[in-house]
Amino acid sequence: MSTGKQQVDAGTDAVKKTFRDHGGILRFVEARECGISPATLYRLRDQGVVQPMARGLYRLAESPPLAHPDLIAVARKIPQAVICLISALAFYELTDEVPHVVEYALPRGSEPPRLKWPPTHLYWFTGPAYSEGIETHEVDGSSVRIYGAEKTIADCFKYRNKIGMDVVLEAVRRYRASRRFRADELMRYARICRVHNVMKPYLEATL
Numbered sequence: 001m002s003t004g005k006q007q008v009d010a011g012t013d014a015v016k017k018t019f020r021d022h023g024g025i026l027r028f029v030e031a032r033e034c035g036i037s038p039a040t041l042y043r044l045r046d047q048g049v050v051q052p053m054a055r056g057l058y059r060l061a062e063s064p065p066l067a068h069p070d071l072i073a074v075a076r077k078i079p080q081a082v083i084c085l086i087s088a089l090a091f092y093e094l095t096d097e098v099p100h101v102v103e104y105a106l107p108r109g110s111e112p113p114r115l116k117w118p119p120t121h122l123y124w125f126t127g128p129a130y131s132e133g134i135e136t137h138e139v140d141g142s143s144v145r146i147y148g149a150e151k152t153i154a155d156c157f158k159y160r161n162k163i164g165m166d167v168v169l170e171a172v173r174r175y176r177a178s179r180r181f182r183a184d185e186l187m188r189y190a191r192i193c194r195v196h197n198v199m200k201p202y203l204e205a206t207l
Helices: 004-010 013-022 028-033 038-046 071-077 085-091 149-158 163-176 183-192 196-206
Strands: 026-028 048-055 057-059 100-109 120-125 134-139 142-147
Touching: 004 149, 013 038, 013 057, 026 028, 026 071, 028 038, 028 057, 038 048, 038 085, 048 071, 057 071, 071 120, 071 134, 071 142, 085 142, 085 149, 085 163, 134 196, 142 149, 149 183, 149 196, 163 196, 183 196
Parallel strands: 100 120
Antiparallel strands: 026 057, 048 057, 134 142
């Protein structure tokens, strides 16, 4: 009697189905757990059936083009990562800035990840500054952890000297004009990020 793993290795169609069942993307470790042998994975890579996205991350070639391949690569390779700052602003369309790297946060003390692609910038957050405000969004069939708009704006005020105050204020203006505007949530995250006194005058000017 053949095992499930042997059945998966038996043909390309079975492997394709496994990829589709996982949103079209699998890490090398996940592929092995699903019964896809390394030899099969490499063969299908060489045949162009699957494509490498990053080291140890593969995508079904026939899948539709990805809108956010960089975010997905980070999310799948670094499960604890939370997309933040300019990358999060761009996701929420609160800035016209085009992120040249994927900015993400990890809890301080974590083991630094090894990721050659995409280009990234890591921020170490501590306590509630890391754990609060995390939202999970379905992006191109994958779950991506991103700080919510309110937490992102508070983070941007905290890193305003790096980001540029013009970018931060434009994000505030766009957020204020959106239907999701929640002043109480903004100030809650401002306190968590310890920028309450900095943010308050700017928010009062927009109310």
